[in-house]
Each structure stands twice: as C-alpha cells, then as structure tokens.
Amino acid sequence: MLRILLGVNLTALAAALVQSRGIGEWMDRYIEMAAWVQPLLLINLALLGLFARAVRLLPARWGQSAVVLLAVLSALLQFDFWRFMGLEDGGWQSCARAAMLAALAAGGMLSYFEMRARMFSPALAEARVQALTARIRPHFLFNSLNAVLSLIRSEPGRAEAALEELADLFRALMRDHRDLLPLADEIALCRQYLDLEKLRLGDRLNVEWEVEAVPADVVVPPLMLQPLLENAVYHGIEPSGEPGTIRIGFARKGGELHVWLVNPCAGGAETAKGNRMALSNIRERLALYYDLEARLETREETLPDGSRAYRVFIVLPCRGSPP
Template identity: 45%
Template structure:
C-alpha cells in the first residue's frame, strides 16, 4: 500500500513479514558462521541461536501485525518508540524464561540479549524506511506510465466522433457520454489521487464501456457479475479500464461477430478477486500490442500491495482471461 516516507510499514503485509523473516534468519546464519571455531559446532550453535531468536521474532511480529493499524496512524517517532518497547518486553520475557540455559559468557552483561533485539528491530525499521523512500519515485513513474498506457489515442478520437454523431439525434446520450469521458480523463490526469474504491472503479468501467458500446454497437455485449462485489474495498485507480480496453482491442474489434466481455468481482474471506474475460478466435491472429497496460497494472499492484497481490492469465481455445487477487482492505 502506498505510504508516505514518515509512516510505519504495514506489518500485516505478506511482503513486509517475509522480509523480516528472511533478514533475521540471514543474520542468525551469519552470526553462527562467524562465531564457530570449527564446522562441527555449527549445528549446535544454530540450534542455540534459534532457541532465542525464534520466540522473540514470532511473538514480536504477531504483536506488530495485531496493532499495525494504530501504529500507522500515530506519530512516526512515537510508533518507533512503541515498537522498540514491545520488542524489549518480548525479549526480556523470553530471557527470563530461558535464563537457566543462558550461555555463561552473556551472564556478565545484563540486558545484552534485550539490547541486541532492540538494535535489530531498529535496523529493520531503518531498512523499511529506506525501502519506502525508494518506492516513492517508482510510484510516480508508474503513474506516468499508467497515463500513457490507460487510454489509447484512438479511443479518445473515436469517442469524440461517437459523441458528435449523437449530438443532434440523441443529445441526452451525447451529454452522458461526455460526462463519462470527462470522468475517465479526470482520473487519468491524476485529479483523483491515492487509492480508490471498488465501487468507483466499476462505475468508471461502466462509463467507459457505455462509450465503447455506442461505437461498437451490437458487436459488444457485457456481462456484469458484481452482486457480490465488496464496494468499499480499496484498489489503485483505473485498474479495470485499461484491462477492459485491452479486452475490446483484442477480443471485440478484430471480429465482425458479436462478442461478450465478462467482468466478475467478488470477495473470498480476506481477498478480493477480479476476473475479466473476453472472446478469442483461433482464426483471427492476436493483434500486436505493447503490453504496457498489463505491465503497468502488475507494477502498480506490486508497489501498493507487495506480495499480497497477484495477476494471472488463463487462455483457452476461445477465451482470454485475466484474474487479479488483492488483499481486502476498506478505504
């Protein structure tokens, strides 16, 4: 999820948790390799180190995940203090429980284990802060690429021509299409910043497809399966529109026969699923495309949700389907 450079990471994010686990275990392995005198000791040394590290790591991460939302809302310095105090309490509790098996060389240094745990936690927070700052320019670049990928020039000109053809015969419909077009470009130009809601994205998608319906007529049919849609689920803006545009470009425009695009949005436990399916005819070669829209969607989902989001493609003899999985979070 998009964050400022002065906020806590989301400790419920799978990517954040995986980084913590990987970095801590890598540190333990390096510590073991540095401190052993010969290779025969590494197994016992690793077991001893894991006995101390694992309980502190797992309990600390569980507590941080539980209170992730409050930590992101409070002042950053206060949040850091809260995290360090929590790690101190956890490591002190583990030290008190395992005091009878504490290595003799550590008994002369009170709170050594607690201080090491807090130092590691501080280094991890620094790592996440640098990582968030590194993402900021990438997000800005992704928004620029999205602007170039979302709405093809031919769609803009075709839409204007469609509106012009309706001004005299159907002025109300022409006015509605102009409003839909205005909404699309308002979002594309960045007037609506931050995350959007699923209901808003579906609304924009419906407006876009209404414009294309006027241009393509009976060749375009749309099936909406949104009765189980989580309306308030958060999602990056204009994720659906470029994928629907690709579906029309590759599945409807090359074919003179009518085709159906299916959009299915539903929630399963803590995940939001989006399916977009369009027809694909074997005797009509797939039109060349630069793939920029799909690549941009993948990158933006990665930047916002890390490892928790996924985009997969499934194709058969007569269909092409994109499946998106997002973590469910209300805006």
C-alpha cells in the same frame, strides 16, 4: 511480518556461518541459534501486532525507540528465563550481549523499513503518473468523436449523452489517483468506456457483468480495470471481425475481493505485447497500493464451445472506504 521473519532469520544464518568453524557446523550452529531467535522473534511480532495501533500514534522516532526497547527487554527476560531453567550460565556480559544483539537486529530491520519507505515515498506520487500511462489511447478519442459526429443529425440525444460520457471519462483520467476510490465509481467509469466503444463497434461488442454481494464501500485503485477492458476491446473484439463477449465479475471471498475479466483471444504477437504492457502497469500499481497483499494472474483457456479466451484474475484485500 514476512520481511521481518526472513530478515532476522537470514541475519541469524549469516551469523551462524561466521561463528562456525566450517560448512559442516553451519546448520548445527544455526539450529542452536534459532532456539534463541525464533521464540524471541515470534513474541515480539505478537506484541507489536497487539499494540500496533498505539505505536502508530507515537512520533516516528519515539515509535522506533519503543520497538528497540521492546526487543531489548524481551531479550533480557528470555535470557533470565533460560538462566533460571539452567540452560544458560553466563554472567552479566552474556546478558548484555543478548540485549545488544536484539537491539542491533531490531534497529537493522527498522533501518531497512525506513530506507524502503524513502525509496517508495515518490512511488505513491508516481502512481498518479503510472495510472495516466494506462490512459485511453489517443485514437480512442478520435474514434469516439467520429462516432458522435455520425449521430449528431440522426440521433442528437444519443450524441449529446455520448459527449457527456466522454467528458466524464477524461475528467476521471485527469484527477488525483493517489487515493483508493469506491468500487462503484470504478464500475461506473468502465461502463462509460464500454458504452462509448459500443457506439463504434455496435453489436460486435457484448458485455456481461457479474457482481456477487460486494459491499458498496469496498475501495480499489483507480483505473484498475479500464486498461484491461481497453486491451480486451482492441486485442480481443476488434481484430476478430466477429461478435464477441467480454465478461467482468466481482465477488467477495472472506477478506478478499476477487475480480476477473474474460475476453476472446485473437492471438498474435501484437496482442501479447499489448497485454503485457497493460498488465505490467496494473501489477506495478497494485504493488504500490497493496505490496504483497494483492496478486494478478493471467492465462489463456478453452471455453466449452471450443473457442480460446484470455482471463485476467485479480485478488485484492477487501478494504472499506475511510470514515
């Protein structure tokens, strides 16, 4: 809706510039044109929102034709209403022009959305590749295997459990990542990852989870949190040499899912670079899945004890799993 509002209004602004005799008349001409365009645009958006489900059931070309026909009919009805009110005295040529302009505006927006869909059609498949680029670093595999080897004789049961978790983790990384998955699965994957890092870091790594009344069927992009947790471990806990705590929280606020992650801030150029790489990857995948409905924010903050922390805050539309 935002793109339609902007697109049609920018088109009207350009048309007003072409029709005006000078820059001074530009805005006056646009205001006159907006009196025609805005009611028509809002009525069409309301009708499309009301009948969106029915339109989606039609074949693509039939649906596009229905949208153009709706724009033409609404333009004709509006023109007839203005003429009935005495605000327009044009004949059939003016009526035909209004219908043609409405059809061109609707067709132009539909062409834009079709072109955009074609541009992004490989992007959903590419999301799988992007998710794999946010994979666990190779040295994590070697470190985890070395940690398991050190436990084989002293704690064989714990070593066996760690190998099973490692296998589950890499199996999750290699599966198809085009579809959303339940939040519970993402949390389980993150717990497995942190358990493996706990083998290596011991008491230096502490984790606090906060989950506030999040429905079990809420779905999220796969591997949304693991790259952020990996950054938190490698750039927040490991460089400091001191025990540190990673805090992860989830909460539902109306129709949104709020996710936050806080880790100690060790600072340094390498930390900033590593964070930017993972954050860019997450932002790109959120845009692929949710377009403008999701956002990701980061900031450094000072905790009550005077230490510095790095906070990542993510907002997603709260969607349930498909039936």
